[in-house]
Amino acid sequence: MAARIPDKPTLDGLEDRWSQEWDAAGTYRFDRTKTREEIFAIDTPPPTVSGSLHVGHVFSYTHTDAIARYQRMRGREIFYPMGWDDNGLPTERRVQNYYGVRCEPHLPYDPDFTPPDQPPKQALAVSRRNFTELCGRLVVEDEQKFEELWRHLGLSVDWSMTYTTIGEVARRTSQRAFLRQLARDEVYKAEAPTLWDVDFRTAVAQAEMEDREVAGAYHRLRFHRSDGTDLVVETTRPELLAACVAVVAHPDDARYQPLFGTEVTTPLYGVSVPVVAHRLADPEKGSGVAMICTFGDVTDVTWWRELDLPVRAIVGADGRIKADPPDALVRTDGAVDAFAEIAGKTVKQAQARVVEQLAASDELDGDPRPIMHPVKFYEKGDRPLEIVTSRQWYVRNGGRDLALRARLIERGKELQWHPAYMRARYESWVEGLTGDWLISRQRYFGVPFPIWYPLDEQGQPRYDAPITPGDDALPVDPSSDTPPGYSEEQRDRPGGFTGDPDIMDTWATSSLTPQLACGWIDDPDLFARTFPMDLRPQAHEIIRTWLFSSVVRAHQEHDTIPWKHATISGWVLDPDRKKMSKSRGNVVTPMEWLEKFGSDGVRYWAVSGRPGTDTAFDEGQIKIGRKLAIKLLNVSKFVLGISGHLDTDPLEVTTTSGLDNSFLADLLAVVDDATTAFDGFDYARALERTERFFWDFCDNYVELVKGRAYDGGDDVAALSAQQTLRAALHTLLRLFAPFLPFVTEEVWSWWQEGSVHRAPWPARDQYRISATVGPDRGNAYAVAAEVLTEIRKEKSSQKRSLATPVTRAVVRDTAERLDALRAAEIDVRNAGRIDQLETEVADALGVVVELAEPDAA
RNA sequence: GGGCGUUUAGCUCAGUUGGGAGAGCGCCUGCCUUACAAGCAGGAGGUCGGCAGUUCGAGCCUGCCAGCGCCCACCA
Numbered sequence: 001m002a003a004r005i006p007d008k009p010t011l012d013g014l015e016d017r018w019s020q021e022w023d024a025a026g027t028y029r030f031d032r033t034k035t036r037e038e039i040f041a042i043d044t045p046p047p048t049v050s051g052s053l054h055v056g057h058v059f060s061y062t063h064t065d066a067i068a069r070y071q072r073m074r075g076r077e078i079f080y081p082m083g084w085d086d087n088g089l090p091t092e093r094r095v096q097n098y099y100g101v102r103c104e105p106h107l108p109y110d111p112d113f114t115p116p117d118q119p120p121k122q123a124l125a126v127s128r129r130n131f132t133e134l135c136g137r138l139v140v141e142d143e144q145k146f147e148e149l150w151r152h153l154g155l156s157v158d159w160s161m162t163y164t165t166i167g168e169v170a171r172r173t174s175q176r177a178f179l180r181q182l183a184r185d186e187v188y189k190a191e192a193p194t195l196w197d198v199d200f201r202t203a204v205a206q207a208e209m210e211d212r213e214v215a216g217a218y219h220r221l222r223f224h225r226s227d228g229t230d231l232v233v234e235t236t237r238p239e240l241l242a243a244c245v246a247v248v249a250h251p252d253d254a255r256y257q258p259l260f261g262t263e264v265t266t267p268l269y270g271v272s273v274p275v276v277a278h279r280l281a282d283p284e285k286g287s288g289v290a291m292i293c294t295f296g297d298v299t300d301v302t303w304w305r306e307l308d309l310p311v312r313a314i315v316g317a318d319g320r321i322k323a324d325p326p327d328a329l330v331r332t333d334g335a336v337d338a339f340a341e342i343a344g345k346t347v348k349q350a351q352a353r354v355v356e357q358l359a360a361s362d363e364l365d366g367d368p369r370p371i372m373h374p375v376k377f378y379e380k381g382d383r384p385l386e387i388v389t390s391r392q393w394y395v396r397n398g399g400r401d402l403a404l405r406a407r408l409i410e411r412g413k414e415l416q417w418h419p420a421y422m423r424a425r426y427e428s429w430v431e432g433l434t435g436d437w438l439i440s441r442q443r444y445f446g447v448p449f450p451i452w453y454p455l456d457e458q459g460q461p462r463y464d465a466p467i468t469p470g471d472d473a474l475p476v477d478p479s480s481d482t483p484p485g486y487s488e489e490q491r492d493r494p495g496g497f498t499g500d501p502d503i504m505d506t507w508a509t510s511s512l513t514p515q516l517a518c519g520w521i522d523d524p525d526l527f528a529r530t531f532p533m534d535l536r537p538q539a540h541e542i543i544r545t546w547l548f549s550s551v552v553r554a555h556q557e558h559d560t561i562p563w564k565h566a567t568i569s570g571w572v573l574d575p576d577r578k579k580m581s582k583s584r585g586n587v588v589t590p591m592e593w594l595e596k597f598g599s600d601g602v603r604y605w606a607v608s609g610r611p612g613t614d615t616a617f618d619e620g621q622i623k624i625g626r627k628l629a630i631k632l633l634n635v636s637k638f639v640l641g642i643s644g645h646l647d648t649d650p651l652e653v654t655t656t657s658g659l660d661n662s663f664l665a666d667l668l669a670v671v672d673d674a675t676t677a678f679d680g681f682d683y684a685r686a687l688e689r690t691e692r693f694f695w696d697f698c699d700n701y702v703e704l705v706k707g708r709a710y711d712g713g714d715d716v717a718a719l720s721a722q723q724t725l726r727a728a729l730h731t732l733l734r735l736f737a738p739f740l741p742f743v744t745e746e747v748w749s750w751w752q753e754g755s756v757h758r759a760p761w762p763a764r765d766q767y768r769i770s771a772t773v774g775p776d777r778g779n780a781y782a783v784a785a786e787v788l789t790e791i792r793k794e795k796s797s798q799k800r801s802l803a804t805p806v807t808r809a810v811v812r813d814t815a816e817r818l819d820a821l822r823a824a825e826i827d828v829r830n831a832g833r834i835d836q837l838e839t840e841v842a843d844a845l846g847v848v849v850e851l852a853e854p855d856a857a
Numbered sequence: 858g859g860g861c862g863u864u865u866a867g868c869u870c871a872g873u874u875g876g877g878a879g880a881g882c883g884c885c886u887g888c889c890u891u892a893c894a895a896g897c898a899g900g901a902g903g904u905c906g907g908c909a910g911u912u913c914g915a916g917c918c919u920g921c922c923a924g925c926g927c928c929c930a931c932c933a
Contacts, residue, residue, distance in 0.1 A: 282931090285933065286933060289933090296933075374932050419862090424860065425860090434931085541927090544928085573926095608869090610870090614926075615869095616869070620868085620883090630893075630895065631893070633892090634892050634896090637893080641892070688871065692880075699898090706890095707891085710891065789899090795887095796887060796900085797900085803888090804890095
């Protein structure tokens with residue numbers, strides 16, 4: 001076909017135009033008739049729909065898209081659905097702020113409720129169902145905005161295949177998977193001390209916990225021995241003194257060995273507590289003796305459990321000191337009055353009061369000593385976690401089972417990690433697990449546990465005899481649905497039933513994204529064609545959550561790993577190399593950049609970041625990407641201007657020039673390099689190779705053959721250059737297509753049928769190159785380019801135009817290289833404007849140039 | 858405390874069988890040249906974090922040390 005080349009090629013408007021064309025043509029539509037071997041299935045991270053996408057999303061999703069486009073061009077059918085993570089706490093928080101409401105689960109549903117236009121100052125209390133309806137409404141709006149951005153960025157997703165993590169299918173999938181785990185005894189409900197966020201009033205999992213350095217202080221408390229002397233204990237949490245159940249020292253600590261087995265009394269309250277020995281007590285720390293409270297930190301839980309100590313809890317689920325003192329205080333004179341002064345206070349207020357009390361009773365040894373120390377926080381929380389005893393659901397994940405833990409580490413080895421060293425993070429996490437996976441949350445917008453409990457005659461739930469729904473009843477909401485064999489009138493009545501009030505944590509659903517995306521429960525045919533999947537792309541910070549939990553679920557449900565490969569992306573750092581985040585206030589809105597520099601430019605920046613590496617946000621790199629895209633337009637216009645009239649196969653080339661031969665050999669070497677890099681998921685390397693070759697092509701090959709390609713006097717020589725240019729363009733467009741989908745598609749449309757994104761990836765066997773010249777002249781192209789550079793250098797140093805004619809040039813070089821140069825002589829003379837070209841054999845390259853005199857005018 | 862990564866030009870980074878120290882940006886000097894002035898050509902600029910070792914030869918391999926970043930850890 002004849003090429004149709006715009007007079008003034010431009011990047012403007014390519015995003016809208018081509019995303020519409022691709023949609024209309026179904027370019028990225030998934031063909032589900034393909035077999036498992038033909039399909040490449042990607043388990044894309046469902047972005048959290050709780051506001052806006054940031055530049056970090058653009059970064060990592062572009063990496064995956066480049067891989068998807070490469071695999072598609074290699075002939076794989078790409079299964080690449082997009083999910084929306086609209087489940088859970090981030091959505092709840094957003095709904096609370098957006099509409100000015102809060103959830104009160106005991107309120108009845110109001111079918112006529114409409115949120116106020118402006119969020120009221122005082123949050124409006126609404127029922128759980130009204131609340132979750134608002135959540136559902138808001139996420140739909142957000143999801144549309146997200147899709148718009150992704151399309152603008154050029155993600156080659158099949159937009160008819162989206163899923164959500166709170167939708168009907170997700171709830172049914174989560175509940176079914178949970179019930180199957182229950183039947184296999186992989187989940188259980190237990191009452192235990194639990195990490196607890198006092199603001200969200202929910203339990204949290206080990207994986208959602210993080211350490212933060214905060215200010216604290218060591219307080220030296222005087223406990224009292226029976227002989228009247230003091231035992232000084234250092235603590236950062238004096239407010240928990242009333243919860244103290246023992247003091248502990250290391251068994252080998254000679255200072256305290258005489259005390260083991262004796263009792264001491266606590267300051268303020270005078271409660272007797274035993275002195276016990278445990279290996280975790282550190283003789284180096286403080287006075288070498290610690291107080292054990294129920295519960296100040298996770299070490300307290302270990303001591304409490306292993307030393308079989310009583311519970312004396314004083315912190316409630318709201319983070320305040322409970323109103324009633326523990327029994328041990330009630331039995332001790334004066335203790336109740338001392339406790340009454342902190343009852344109802346927050347732990348911070350209580351600490352201040354307890355310190356005053358201790359000072360007044362002269363039981364505080366010296367002033368508190370300020371320190372900075374790590375304290376555990378919920379990653380989304382603002383106040384330190386407390387430890388509260390509660391009844392929760394747990395998934396067995398190897399935290400308490402060494403055989404399972406070893407098996408899951410083996411699963412990690414079955415998975416191919418890119419980069420490979422990221423597996424170490426998985427292993428160190430699994431090896432450091434301290435308990436099973438806590439999946440229940442005392443929240444509202446999430447998948448409910450599909451469980452009811454019978455109530456005994458006293459109205460107490462029988463947790464040992466849960467009632468489960470049949471598969472065909474799913475999804476259920478036990479707070480409004482009635483269990484089989486009961487009537488709704490029996491809800492919360494003695495002898496009746498009660499629904500499990502909790503919802504599943506968002507990771508309990510997200511850990512099933514392969515099952516959700518591949519149609520595990522509704523579409524066995526699709527599931528067989530897509531699962532286990534090929535690729536899980538994700539960020540390194542959620543290896544311990546998303547990746548690990550997905551491996552656990554696939555291991556339990558399917559006895560396999562969920563994917564063959566995992567690509568782990570780094571973070572986007574701001575130019576000061578801090579992680580970009582909203583709290584730092586340095587987030588760039590992606591749409592601004594996409595519109596300012598074009599999607600291809602932004603994509604170029606993203607795929608310049610090597611796999612797994614944190615990359616600084618860099619406007620300069622985006623501009624370079626934009627320049628590259630513009631260069632592609634211009635050089636394509638030029639190449640097709642010369643060769644667009646040809647009607648032969650672009651990959652069929654008959655060369656009459658050693659220069660063309662050696663250039664094509666270089667081109668195919670780049671194809672090999674890019675292919676190898678992409679097969680190893682190293683998109684950045686594939687791009688770097690292609691880009692370097694492309695600029696060399698523009699600067700040297702095009703300049704060298706320009707004259708010959710235009711010269712109609714020698715048809716065969718001109719044709720050789722024209723065909724070579726055309727083959728190079730055809731190849732380069734395909735090599736760049738995964739990175740710069742818009743500009744490559746634009747140029748492709750000037751002269752090719754169909755989409756470049758469905759064209760086959762370049763490979764040697766596609767080319768038919770026949771040479772009519774004699775023996776291969778090896779590096780003719782490289783030598784010619786070097787000589788041309790010398791000529792340019794001379795003109796530049798004499799401050800003359802590159803168009804200045806060279807009256808005489810003498811090239812000195814080795815005989816071998818001069819031989820290669822002869823194969824390209826005509827091109828070097830054209831490009832350098834050389835009248836007379838002579839050669840002399842020498843040890844290395846050297847060029848003597850005589851320039852024409854400047855015009856007298 | 859354990860582990861992983863990283864350190865190459867002013868900046869961002871390539872450098873994969875051990876032999877030439879490179880690219881882009883920035884800076885300087887020039888140039889309208891049969892696509893591209895949003896362009897093109899040329900130039901300056903680096904004891905490749907430090908020390909030791911292996912080798913004919915080390916940016917690359919080995920050991921130790923240091924800075925930076927991250928992951929993990931029972932941090933009273």
